[in-house]
Amino acid sequence: MRTGLCLRGGCDMRRAFIPLLVIVLAIGHCIQASNADALIAAANQLYDRWSGAFDYAAYQDDLESAIELYEQALDALADDDMDARSTVLVRLSRACFELGEGYLTDSKEVEAIHRLGRDYALAALRIDPDFVSTEQGSFRAALSSAKDVGAIFWYGNTLGRFLEFHRVTAIMGGVRDIQACFERAVELDPTYMDGGPLRSLAxxxxxxxxxxxxxMDQAETLFQEAMAVSPTFLESPVNWAEFVLKPRQDWSTFCATLSAVVTRAEDSAxxxxWPLYSARALERALFLLDDGPCER
Structure with missing residues:
Protein backbone atom coordinates (compact mmCIF):
# COMPACT_ATOMS: atom_id res chain seq x y z
CA MET A 1 0.00 0.00 0.00
CA ARG A 2 1.30 3.49 -0.88
CA THR A 3 1.85 5.68 2.12
CA GLY A 4 3.11 8.86 0.40
CA LEU A 5 0.87 11.92 0.52
CA CYS A 6 0.62 12.64 -3.23
CA LEU A 7 -2.73 14.37 -3.09
CA ARG A 8 -4.53 16.26 -5.87
CA GLY A 9 -1.86 15.76 -8.51
CA GLY A 10 1.02 16.65 -6.18
CA CYS A 11 3.26 13.84 -7.43
CA ASP A 12 2.65 14.73 -11.07
CA MET A 13 3.45 18.36 -10.34
CA ARG A 14 6.65 17.37 -8.56
CA ARG A 15 7.70 15.16 -11.48
CA ALA A 16 7.07 18.06 -13.85
CA PHE A 17 8.93 20.52 -11.62
CA ILE A 18 12.15 18.50 -11.37
CA PRO A 19 13.07 18.60 -15.09
CA LEU A 20 12.05 22.27 -15.20
CA LEU A 21 14.43 22.98 -12.33
CA VAL A 22 17.20 21.12 -14.14
CA ILE A 23 16.60 23.22 -17.26
CA VAL A 24 16.64 26.46 -15.26
CA LEU A 25 19.88 25.48 -13.52
CA ALA A 26 21.45 24.47 -16.84
CA ILE A 27 20.50 27.80 -18.41
CA GLY A 28 21.93 29.63 -15.42
CA HIS A 29 25.15 27.64 -15.69
CA CYS A 30 25.43 28.47 -19.41
CA ILE A 31 24.86 32.17 -18.74
CA GLN A 32 27.49 32.10 -15.99
CA ALA A 33 29.97 30.31 -18.26
CA SER A 34 29.24 32.71 -21.12
CA ASN A 35 29.81 35.70 -18.86
CA ALA A 36 33.10 34.26 -17.64
CA ASP A 37 34.23 33.55 -21.21
CA ALA A 38 33.43 37.12 -22.24
CA LEU A 39 35.38 38.53 -19.30
CA ILE A 40 38.37 36.31 -20.04
CA ALA A 41 38.32 37.30 -23.71
CA ALA A 42 38.24 40.99 -22.80
CA ALA A 43 41.05 40.51 -20.27
CA ASN A 44 43.15 38.61 -22.81
CA GLN A 45 42.76 41.44 -25.30
CA LEU A 46 43.99 43.98 -22.75
CA TYR A 47 46.82 41.72 -21.62
CA ASP A 48 47.97 41.07 -25.19
CA ARG A 49 51.26 42.85 -25.88
CA TRP A 50 52.08 41.11 -29.14
CA SER A 51 49.43 42.55 -31.46
CA GLY A 52 50.59 45.88 -32.84
CA ALA A 53 53.16 48.33 -31.52
CA PHE A 54 54.01 48.02 -27.83
CA ASP A 55 54.06 51.16 -25.68
CA TYR A 56 55.73 50.29 -22.38
CA ALA A 57 54.40 53.26 -20.40
CA ALA A 58 50.85 53.03 -21.74
CA TYR A 59 50.69 49.29 -21.10
CA GLN A 60 50.37 49.76 -17.34
CA ASP A 61 46.73 50.82 -17.67
CA ASP A 62 45.98 47.80 -19.86
CA LEU A 63 47.69 45.47 -17.41
CA GLU A 64 45.79 46.83 -14.41
CA SER A 65 42.49 46.63 -16.29
CA ALA A 66 43.26 43.08 -17.38
CA ILE A 67 43.87 42.06 -13.77
CA GLU A 68 40.49 43.48 -12.76
CA LEU A 69 38.72 41.57 -15.54
CA TYR A 70 40.52 38.31 -14.76
CA GLU A 71 39.43 38.70 -11.14
CA GLN A 72 35.83 39.22 -12.24
CA ALA A 73 36.10 36.18 -14.50
CA LEU A 74 37.40 34.11 -11.61
CA ASP A 75 34.32 35.02 -9.59
CA ALA A 76 32.08 34.15 -12.55
CA LEU A 77 33.65 30.76 -13.26
CA ALA A 78 31.94 27.66 -11.92
CA ASP A 79 33.72 26.10 -8.95
CA ASP A 80 34.07 22.81 -10.82
CA ASP A 81 35.60 24.35 -13.97
CA MET A 82 39.08 23.50 -12.78
CA ASP A 83 40.95 23.95 -16.05
CA ALA A 84 39.61 27.45 -16.63
CA ARG A 85 40.14 28.45 -13.01
CA SER A 86 43.73 27.22 -13.14
CA THR A 87 44.42 29.15 -16.34
CA VAL A 88 42.99 32.38 -14.93
CA LEU A 89 44.77 31.99 -11.59
CA VAL A 90 48.15 31.47 -13.26
CA ARG A 91 47.59 34.44 -15.56
CA LEU A 92 46.62 36.58 -12.56
CA SER A 93 49.78 35.59 -10.70
CA ARG A 94 51.93 36.40 -13.73
CA ALA A 95 50.17 39.72 -14.33
CA CYS A 96 50.56 40.71 -10.68
CA PHE A 97 54.27 39.92 -10.86
CA GLU A 98 54.66 41.97 -14.02
CA LEU A 99 52.79 44.93 -12.57
CA GLY A 100 54.88 44.90 -9.41
CA GLU A 101 58.14 44.33 -11.23
CA GLY A 102 57.62 46.69 -14.12
CA TYR A 103 55.53 49.59 -12.91
CA LEU A 104 54.73 50.02 -9.23
CA THR A 105 57.16 52.06 -7.16
CA ASP A 106 55.47 52.50 -3.78
CA SER A 107 56.88 49.80 -1.50
CA LYS A 108 53.52 49.01 0.12
CA GLU A 109 51.87 48.61 -3.27
CA VAL A 110 54.72 46.42 -4.50
CA GLU A 111 54.49 44.17 -1.45
CA ALA A 112 50.70 43.95 -1.76
CA ILE A 113 50.71 43.03 -5.46
CA HIS A 114 53.33 40.31 -4.97
CA ARG A 115 51.40 38.95 -1.99
CA LEU A 116 48.33 38.81 -4.21
CA GLY A 117 50.25 37.15 -7.03
CA ARG A 118 51.67 34.59 -4.62
CA ASP A 119 48.18 33.77 -3.33
CA TYR A 120 46.79 33.36 -6.84
CA ALA A 121 49.59 30.95 -7.79
CA LEU A 122 49.09 28.97 -4.59
CA ALA A 123 45.37 28.72 -5.31
CA ALA A 124 46.26 27.33 -8.75
CA LEU A 125 48.57 24.76 -7.18
CA ARG A 126 45.87 23.71 -4.73
CA ILE A 127 43.49 22.84 -7.56
CA ASP A 128 45.49 19.61 -7.79
CA PRO A 129 44.22 17.24 -5.05
CA ASP A 130 47.62 15.51 -4.92
CA PHE A 131 49.25 18.83 -4.03
CA VAL A 132 46.74 19.37 -1.23
CA SER A 133 47.28 15.85 0.08
CA THR A 134 51.07 16.18 0.05
CA GLU A 135 50.90 19.65 1.58
CA GLN A 136 49.30 18.22 4.71
CA GLY A 137 52.53 16.40 5.44
CA SER A 138 55.06 18.85 4.03
CA PHE A 139 54.50 22.08 2.14
CA ARG A 140 57.94 21.96 0.56
CA ALA A 141 57.38 18.39 -0.56
CA ALA A 142 54.17 19.56 -2.21
CA LEU A 143 56.10 22.28 -4.03
CA SER A 144 58.70 19.75 -5.15
CA SER A 145 56.03 17.48 -6.63
CA ALA A 146 53.76 20.13 -8.19
CA LYS A 147 52.46 19.33 -11.67
CA ASP A 148 51.60 22.76 -13.14
CA VAL A 149 54.76 24.47 -14.41
CA GLY A 150 53.07 27.87 -14.72
CA ALA A 151 51.67 27.78 -11.20
CA ILE A 152 54.91 26.64 -9.56
CA PHE A 153 57.04 29.05 -11.62
CA TRP A 154 54.98 32.11 -10.78
CA TYR A 155 54.57 31.04 -7.17
CA GLY A 156 58.35 30.98 -6.88
CA ASN A 157 58.74 34.38 -8.52
CA THR A 158 56.01 36.17 -6.57
CA LEU A 159 57.12 34.52 -3.33
CA GLY A 160 60.66 35.69 -3.97
CA ARG A 161 59.59 39.29 -4.44
CA PHE A 162 57.23 39.13 -1.46
CA LEU A 163 59.97 37.79 0.82
CA GLU A 164 62.14 40.80 0.03
CA PHE A 165 59.82 42.58 2.46
CA HIS A 166 59.93 39.75 5.00
CA ARG A 167 63.57 38.88 5.58
CA VAL A 168 63.03 36.80 8.71
CA THR A 169 60.46 34.61 6.97
CA ALA A 170 62.87 34.25 4.07
CA ILE A 171 65.72 33.07 6.29
CA MET A 172 63.46 30.77 8.31
CA GLY A 173 62.56 28.69 5.27
CA GLY A 174 61.06 30.90 2.61
CA VAL A 175 64.25 30.94 0.55
CA ARG A 176 64.32 27.15 0.43
CA ASP A 177 60.71 27.19 -0.77
CA ILE A 178 61.74 29.45 -3.66
CA GLN A 179 64.54 27.05 -4.54
CA ALA A 180 62.12 24.11 -4.48
CA CYS A 181 59.77 25.97 -6.83
CA PHE A 182 62.39 26.74 -9.44
CA GLU A 183 63.98 23.31 -9.26
CA ARG A 184 60.58 21.73 -9.84
CA ALA A 185 59.83 24.13 -12.71
CA VAL A 186 63.10 23.10 -14.37
CA GLU A 187 62.09 19.44 -14.00
CA LEU A 188 58.65 20.08 -15.49
CA ASP A 189 59.63 22.28 -18.45
CA PRO A 190 62.96 24.14 -18.62
CA THR A 191 61.81 25.87 -21.83
CA TYR A 192 58.76 27.55 -20.25
CA MET A 193 58.92 31.32 -20.85
CA ASP A 194 61.94 30.75 -23.12
CA GLY A 195 64.07 29.25 -20.39
CA GLY A 196 62.32 30.94 -17.48
CA PRO A 197 62.85 28.16 -14.91
CA LEU A 198 66.56 27.92 -15.79
CA ARG A 199 66.93 31.70 -15.68
CA SER A 200 65.11 32.03 -12.36
CA LEU A 201 67.03 29.21 -10.70
CA ALA A 202 70.29 30.67 -12.01
CA MET A 216 77.85 30.80 -8.32
CA ASP A 217 79.10 27.84 -10.37
CA GLN A 218 75.58 26.45 -10.58
CA ALA A 219 74.35 29.89 -11.59
CA GLU A 220 76.90 30.05 -14.42
CA THR A 221 75.84 26.66 -15.77
CA LEU A 222 72.13 27.44 -15.62
CA PHE A 223 72.50 30.85 -17.26
CA GLN A 224 74.34 29.23 -20.15
CA GLU A 225 71.51 26.71 -20.50
CA ALA A 226 68.88 29.46 -20.38
CA MET A 227 70.64 31.50 -23.06
CA ALA A 228 70.88 28.38 -25.22
CA VAL A 229 67.11 27.89 -25.00
CA SER A 230 66.39 31.31 -26.47
CA PRO A 231 68.78 33.94 -27.86
CA THR A 232 65.90 36.42 -28.12
CA PHE A 233 64.95 36.54 -24.43
CA LEU A 234 67.25 39.41 -23.55
CA GLU A 235 66.76 39.13 -19.81
CA SER A 236 68.90 35.98 -19.69
CA PRO A 237 72.20 37.61 -20.76
CA VAL A 238 71.42 40.77 -18.77
CA ASN A 239 70.88 38.71 -15.61
CA TRP A 240 74.05 36.75 -16.31
CA ALA A 241 76.01 39.97 -16.67
CA GLU A 242 74.59 41.59 -13.54
CA PHE A 243 74.47 38.60 -11.21
CA VAL A 244 77.54 36.60 -12.27
CA LEU A 245 79.95 38.62 -14.40
CA LYS A 246 79.75 41.82 -12.34
CA PRO A 247 80.48 40.15 -8.96
CA ARG A 248 83.36 38.27 -10.61
CA GLN A 249 84.60 41.56 -12.10
CA ASP A 250 84.89 39.93 -15.50
CA TRP A 251 84.55 43.32 -17.10
CA SER A 252 85.49 42.41 -20.65
CA THR A 253 82.79 39.73 -20.87
CA PHE A 254 80.40 41.93 -18.90
CA CYS A 255 80.72 44.83 -21.33
CA ALA A 256 80.69 42.64 -24.43
CA THR A 257 77.56 40.80 -23.27
CA LEU A 258 75.61 43.96 -22.55
CA SER A 259 76.75 45.60 -25.77
CA ALA A 260 75.51 42.54 -27.65
CA VAL A 261 72.13 42.92 -25.93
CA VAL A 262 71.88 46.53 -27.10
CA THR A 263 72.76 45.46 -30.64
CA ARG A 264 70.19 42.65 -30.60
CA ALA A 265 67.57 45.09 -29.36
CA GLU A 266 67.91 46.98 -32.65
CA ASP A 267 66.16 44.04 -34.30
CA SER A 268 62.41 44.69 -34.16
CA ALA A 269 61.60 40.97 -34.27
CA TRP A 274 58.83 39.43 -25.60
CA PRO A 275 57.87 43.14 -25.69
CA LEU A 276 57.55 43.83 -21.96
CA TYR A 277 60.57 41.81 -20.89
CA SER A 278 62.71 42.99 -23.81
CA ALA A 279 62.00 46.64 -22.98
CA ARG A 280 62.97 46.10 -19.35
CA ALA A 281 66.08 44.12 -20.28
CA LEU A 282 67.27 46.83 -22.67
CA GLU A 283 66.77 49.51 -20.02
CA ARG A 284 68.80 47.48 -17.52
CA ALA A 285 71.53 46.76 -20.06
CA LEU A 286 71.96 50.46 -20.84
CA PHE A 287 72.07 51.32 -17.14
CA LEU A 288 74.66 48.62 -16.39
CA LEU A 289 76.80 49.74 -19.31
CA ASP A 290 76.77 53.34 -18.10
CA ASP A 291 77.36 52.27 -14.50
CA GLY A 292 80.22 49.89 -15.29
CA PRO A 293 83.70 50.37 -16.76
CA CYS A 294 82.47 50.00 -20.32
CA GLU A 295 83.29 52.19 -23.29
CA ARG A 296 80.34 53.10 -25.49
Missing part, protein backbone atom coordinates in the same frame (compact mmCIF):
# COMPACT_ATOMS: atom_id res chain seq x y z
CA UNK A 203 69.38 34.09 -10.61
CA UNK A 204 68.50 32.43 -7.30
CA UNK A 205 71.87 30.66 -7.03
CA UNK A 206 73.73 33.84 -7.99
CA UNK A 207 72.02 36.17 -5.52
CA UNK A 208 71.42 34.02 -2.44
CA UNK A 209 74.19 33.67 0.18
CA UNK A 210 75.97 30.33 0.26
CA UNK A 211 74.53 29.32 3.62
CA UNK A 212 71.04 29.62 2.11
CA UNK A 213 71.85 27.64 -1.01
CA UNK A 214 73.72 30.11 -3.21
CA UNK A 215 76.16 28.62 -5.70
CA UNK A 270 63.70 40.35 -31.18
CA UNK A 271 61.97 43.13 -29.26
CA UNK A 272 58.55 41.97 -30.44
CA UNK A 273 59.04 38.39 -29.27
Missing amino acids: SFYAQVPGFLGGD TMAS
Whole structure:
Protein backbone atom coordinates (compact mmCIF):
# COMPACT_ATOMS: atom_id res chain seq x y z
CA MET A 1 0.00 0.00 0.00
CA ARG A 2 1.30 3.49 -0.88
CA THR A 3 1.85 5.68 2.12
CA GLY A 4 3.11 8.86 0.40
CA LEU A 5 0.87 11.92 0.52
CA CYS A 6 0.62 12.64 -3.23
CA LEU A 7 -2.73 14.37 -3.09
CA ARG A 8 -4.53 16.26 -5.87
CA GLY A 9 -1.86 15.76 -8.51
CA GLY A 10 1.02 16.65 -6.18
CA CYS A 11 3.26 13.84 -7.43
CA ASP A 12 2.65 14.73 -11.07
CA MET A 13 3.45 18.36 -10.34
CA ARG A 14 6.65 17.37 -8.56
CA ARG A 15 7.70 15.16 -11.48
CA ALA A 16 7.07 18.06 -13.85
CA PHE A 17 8.93 20.52 -11.62
CA ILE A 18 12.15 18.50 -11.37
CA PRO A 19 13.07 18.60 -15.09
CA LEU A 20 12.05 22.27 -15.20
CA LEU A 21 14.43 22.98 -12.33
CA VAL A 22 17.20 21.12 -14.14
CA ILE A 23 16.60 23.22 -17.26
CA VAL A 24 16.64 26.46 -15.26
CA LEU A 25 19.88 25.48 -13.52
CA ALA A 26 21.45 24.47 -16.84
CA ILE A 27 20.50 27.80 -18.41
CA GLY A 28 21.93 29.63 -15.42
CA HIS A 29 25.15 27.64 -15.69
CA CYS A 30 25.43 28.47 -19.41
CA ILE A 31 24.86 32.17 -18.74
CA GLN A 32 27.49 32.10 -15.99
CA ALA A 33 29.97 30.31 -18.26
CA SER A 34 29.24 32.71 -21.12
CA ASN A 35 29.81 35.70 -18.86
CA ALA A 36 33.10 34.26 -17.64
CA ASP A 37 34.23 33.55 -21.21
CA ALA A 38 33.43 37.12 -22.24
CA LEU A 39 35.38 38.53 -19.30
CA ILE A 40 38.37 36.31 -20.04
CA ALA A 41 38.32 37.30 -23.71
CA ALA A 42 38.24 40.99 -22.80
CA ALA A 43 41.05 40.51 -20.27
CA ASN A 44 43.15 38.61 -22.81
CA GLN A 45 42.76 41.44 -25.30
CA LEU A 46 43.99 43.98 -22.75
CA TYR A 47 46.82 41.72 -21.62
CA ASP A 48 47.97 41.07 -25.19
CA ARG A 49 51.26 42.85 -25.88
CA TRP A 50 52.08 41.11 -29.14
CA SER A 51 49.43 42.55 -31.46
CA GLY A 52 50.59 45.88 -32.84
CA ALA A 53 53.16 48.33 -31.52
CA PHE A 54 54.01 48.02 -27.83
CA ASP A 55 54.06 51.16 -25.68
CA TYR A 56 55.73 50.29 -22.38
CA ALA A 57 54.40 53.26 -20.40
CA ALA A 58 50.85 53.03 -21.74
CA TYR A 59 50.69 49.29 -21.10
CA GLN A 60 50.37 49.76 -17.34
CA ASP A 61 46.73 50.82 -17.67
CA ASP A 62 45.98 47.80 -19.86
CA LEU A 63 47.69 45.47 -17.41
CA GLU A 64 45.79 46.83 -14.41
CA SER A 65 42.49 46.63 -16.29
CA ALA A 66 43.26 43.08 -17.38
CA ILE A 67 43.87 42.06 -13.77
CA GLU A 68 40.49 43.48 -12.76
CA LEU A 69 38.72 41.57 -15.54
CA TYR A 70 40.52 38.31 -14.76
CA GLU A 71 39.43 38.70 -11.14
CA GLN A 72 35.83 39.22 -12.24
CA ALA A 73 36.10 36.18 -14.50
CA LEU A 74 37.40 34.11 -11.61
CA ASP A 75 34.32 35.02 -9.59
CA ALA A 76 32.08 34.15 -12.55
CA LEU A 77 33.65 30.76 -13.26
CA ALA A 78 31.94 27.66 -11.92
CA ASP A 79 33.72 26.10 -8.95
CA ASP A 80 34.07 22.81 -10.82
CA ASP A 81 35.60 24.35 -13.97
CA MET A 82 39.08 23.50 -12.78
CA ASP A 83 40.95 23.95 -16.05
CA ALA A 84 39.61 27.45 -16.63
CA ARG A 85 40.14 28.45 -13.01
CA SER A 86 43.73 27.22 -13.14
CA THR A 87 44.42 29.15 -16.34
CA VAL A 88 42.99 32.38 -14.93
CA LEU A 89 44.77 31.99 -11.59
CA VAL A 90 48.15 31.47 -13.26
CA ARG A 91 47.59 34.44 -15.56
CA LEU A 92 46.62 36.58 -12.56
CA SER A 93 49.78 35.59 -10.70
CA ARG A 94 51.93 36.40 -13.73
CA ALA A 95 50.17 39.72 -14.33
CA CYS A 96 50.56 40.71 -10.68
CA PHE A 97 54.27 39.92 -10.86
CA GLU A 98 54.66 41.97 -14.02
CA LEU A 99 52.79 44.93 -12.57
CA GLY A 100 54.88 44.90 -9.41
CA GLU A 101 58.14 44.33 -11.23
CA GLY A 102 57.62 46.69 -14.12
CA TYR A 103 55.53 49.59 -12.91
CA LEU A 104 54.73 50.02 -9.23
CA THR A 105 57.16 52.06 -7.16
CA ASP A 106 55.47 52.50 -3.78
CA SER A 107 56.88 49.80 -1.50
CA LYS A 108 53.52 49.01 0.12
CA GLU A 109 51.87 48.61 -3.27
CA VAL A 110 54.72 46.42 -4.50
CA GLU A 111 54.49 44.17 -1.45
CA ALA A 112 50.70 43.95 -1.76
CA ILE A 113 50.71 43.03 -5.46
CA HIS A 114 53.33 40.31 -4.97
CA ARG A 115 51.40 38.95 -1.99
CA LEU A 116 48.33 38.81 -4.21
CA GLY A 117 50.25 37.15 -7.03
CA ARG A 118 51.67 34.59 -4.62
CA ASP A 119 48.18 33.77 -3.33
CA TYR A 120 46.79 33.36 -6.84
CA ALA A 121 49.59 30.95 -7.79
CA LEU A 122 49.09 28.97 -4.59
CA ALA A 123 45.37 28.72 -5.31
CA ALA A 124 46.26 27.33 -8.75
CA LEU A 125 48.57 24.76 -7.18
CA ARG A 126 45.87 23.71 -4.73
CA ILE A 127 43.49 22.84 -7.56
CA ASP A 128 45.49 19.61 -7.79
CA PRO A 129 44.22 17.24 -5.05
CA ASP A 130 47.62 15.51 -4.92
CA PHE A 131 49.25 18.83 -4.03
CA VAL A 132 46.74 19.37 -1.23
CA SER A 133 47.28 15.85 0.08
CA THR A 134 51.07 16.18 0.05
CA GLU A 135 50.90 19.65 1.58
CA GLN A 136 49.30 18.22 4.71
CA GLY A 137 52.53 16.40 5.44
CA SER A 138 55.06 18.85 4.03
CA PHE A 139 54.50 22.08 2.14
CA ARG A 140 57.94 21.96 0.56
CA ALA A 141 57.38 18.39 -0.56
CA ALA A 142 54.17 19.56 -2.21
CA LEU A 143 56.10 22.28 -4.03
CA SER A 144 58.70 19.75 -5.15
CA SER A 145 56.03 17.48 -6.63
CA ALA A 146 53.76 20.13 -8.19
CA LYS A 147 52.46 19.33 -11.67
CA ASP A 148 51.60 22.76 -13.14
CA VAL A 149 54.76 24.47 -14.41
CA GLY A 150 53.07 27.87 -14.72
CA ALA A 151 51.67 27.78 -11.20
CA ILE A 152 54.91 26.64 -9.56
CA PHE A 153 57.04 29.05 -11.62
CA TRP A 154 54.98 32.11 -10.78
CA TYR A 155 54.57 31.04 -7.17
CA GLY A 156 58.35 30.98 -6.88
CA ASN A 157 58.74 34.38 -8.52
CA THR A 158 56.01 36.17 -6.57
CA LEU A 159 57.12 34.52 -3.33
CA GLY A 160 60.66 35.69 -3.97
CA ARG A 161 59.59 39.29 -4.44
CA PHE A 162 57.23 39.13 -1.46
CA LEU A 163 59.97 37.79 0.82
CA GLU A 164 62.14 40.80 0.03
CA PHE A 165 59.82 42.58 2.46
CA HIS A 166 59.93 39.75 5.00
CA ARG A 167 63.57 38.88 5.58
CA VAL A 168 63.03 36.80 8.71
CA THR A 169 60.46 34.61 6.97
CA ALA A 170 62.87 34.25 4.07
CA ILE A 171 65.72 33.07 6.29
CA MET A 172 63.46 30.77 8.31
CA GLY A 173 62.56 28.69 5.27
CA GLY A 174 61.06 30.90 2.61
CA VAL A 175 64.25 30.94 0.55
CA ARG A 176 64.32 27.15 0.43
CA ASP A 177 60.71 27.19 -0.77
CA ILE A 178 61.74 29.45 -3.66
CA GLN A 179 64.54 27.05 -4.54
CA ALA A 180 62.12 24.11 -4.48
CA CYS A 181 59.77 25.97 -6.83
CA PHE A 182 62.39 26.74 -9.44
CA GLU A 183 63.98 23.31 -9.26
CA ARG A 184 60.58 21.73 -9.84
CA ALA A 185 59.83 24.13 -12.71
CA VAL A 186 63.10 23.10 -14.37
CA GLU A 187 62.09 19.44 -14.00
CA LEU A 188 58.65 20.08 -15.49
CA ASP A 189 59.63 22.28 -18.45
CA PRO A 190 62.96 24.14 -18.62
CA THR A 191 61.81 25.87 -21.83
CA TYR A 192 58.76 27.55 -20.25
CA MET A 193 58.92 31.32 -20.85
CA ASP A 194 61.94 30.75 -23.12
CA GLY A 195 64.07 29.25 -20.39
CA GLY A 196 62.32 30.94 -17.48
CA PRO A 197 62.85 28.16 -14.91
CA LEU A 198 66.56 27.92 -15.79
CA ARG A 199 66.93 31.70 -15.68
CA SER A 200 65.11 32.03 -12.36
CA LEU A 201 67.03 29.21 -10.70
CA ALA A 202 70.29 30.67 -12.01
CA SER A 203 69.38 34.09 -10.61
CA PHE A 204 68.50 32.43 -7.30
CA TYR A 205 71.87 30.66 -7.03
CA ALA A 206 73.73 33.84 -7.99
CA GLN A 207 72.02 36.17 -5.52
CA VAL A 208 71.42 34.02 -2.44
CA PRO A 209 74.19 33.67 0.18
CA GLY A 210 75.97 30.33 0.26
CA PHE A 211 74.53 29.32 3.62
CA LEU A 212 71.04 29.62 2.11
CA GLY A 213 71.85 27.64 -1.01
CA GLY A 214 73.72 30.11 -3.21
CA ASP A 215 76.16 28.62 -5.70
CA MET A 216 77.85 30.80 -8.32
CA ASP A 217 79.10 27.84 -10.37
CA GLN A 218 75.58 26.45 -10.58
CA ALA A 219 74.35 29.89 -11.59
CA GLU A 220 76.90 30.05 -14.42
CA THR A 221 75.84 26.66 -15.77
CA LEU A 222 72.13 27.44 -15.62
CA PHE A 223 72.50 30.85 -17.26
CA GLN A 224 74.34 29.23 -20.15
CA GLU A 225 71.51 26.71 -20.50
CA ALA A 226 68.88 29.46 -20.38
CA MET A 227 70.64 31.50 -23.06
CA ALA A 228 70.88 28.38 -25.22
CA VAL A 229 67.11 27.89 -25.00
CA SER A 230 66.39 31.31 -26.47
CA PRO A 231 68.78 33.94 -27.86
CA THR A 232 65.90 36.42 -28.12
CA PHE A 233 64.95 36.54 -24.43
CA LEU A 234 67.25 39.41 -23.55
CA GLU A 235 66.76 39.13 -19.81
CA SER A 236 68.90 35.98 -19.69
CA PRO A 237 72.20 37.61 -20.76
CA VAL A 238 71.42 40.77 -18.77
CA ASN A 239 70.88 38.71 -15.61
CA TRP A 240 74.05 36.75 -16.31
CA ALA A 241 76.01 39.97 -16.67
CA GLU A 242 74.59 41.59 -13.54
CA PHE A 243 74.47 38.60 -11.21
CA VAL A 244 77.54 36.60 -12.27
CA LEU A 245 79.95 38.62 -14.40
CA LYS A 246 79.75 41.82 -12.34
CA PRO A 247 80.48 40.15 -8.96
CA ARG A 248 83.36 38.27 -10.61
CA GLN A 249 84.60 41.56 -12.10
CA ASP A 250 84.89 39.93 -15.50
CA TRP A 251 84.55 43.32 -17.10
CA SER A 252 85.49 42.41 -20.65
CA THR A 253 82.79 39.73 -20.87
CA PHE A 254 80.40 41.93 -18.90
CA CYS A 255 80.72 44.83 -21.33
CA ALA A 256 80.69 42.64 -24.43
CA THR A 257 77.56 40.80 -23.27
CA LEU A 258 75.61 43.96 -22.55
CA SER A 259 76.75 45.60 -25.77
CA ALA A 260 75.51 42.54 -27.65
CA VAL A 261 72.13 42.92 -25.93
CA VAL A 262 71.88 46.53 -27.10
CA THR A 263 72.76 45.46 -30.64
CA ARG A 264 70.19 42.65 -30.60
CA ALA A 265 67.57 45.09 -29.36
CA GLU A 266 67.91 46.98 -32.65
CA ASP A 267 66.16 44.04 -34.30
CA SER A 268 62.41 44.69 -34.16
CA ALA A 269 61.60 40.97 -34.27
CA THR A 270 63.70 40.35 -31.18
CA MET A 271 61.97 43.13 -29.26
CA ALA A 272 58.55 41.97 -30.44
CA SER A 273 59.04 38.39 -29.27
CA TRP A 274 58.83 39.43 -25.60
CA PRO A 275 57.87 43.14 -25.69
CA LEU A 276 57.55 43.83 -21.96
CA TYR A 277 60.57 41.81 -20.89
CA SER A 278 62.71 42.99 -23.81
CA ALA A 279 62.00 46.64 -22.98
CA ARG A 280 62.97 46.10 -19.35
CA ALA A 281 66.08 44.12 -20.28
CA LEU A 282 67.27 46.83 -22.67
CA GLU A 283 66.77 49.51 -20.02
CA ARG A 284 68.80 47.48 -17.52
CA ALA A 285 71.53 46.76 -20.06
CA LEU A 286 71.96 50.46 -20.84
CA PHE A 287 72.07 51.32 -17.14
CA LEU A 288 74.66 48.62 -16.39
CA LEU A 289 76.80 49.74 -19.31
CA ASP A 290 76.77 53.34 -18.10
CA ASP A 291 77.36 52.27 -14.50
CA GLY A 292 80.22 49.89 -15.29
CA PRO A 293 83.70 50.37 -16.76
CA CYS A 294 82.47 50.00 -20.32
CA GLU A 295 83.29 52.19 -23.29
CA ARG A 296 80.34 53.10 -25.49
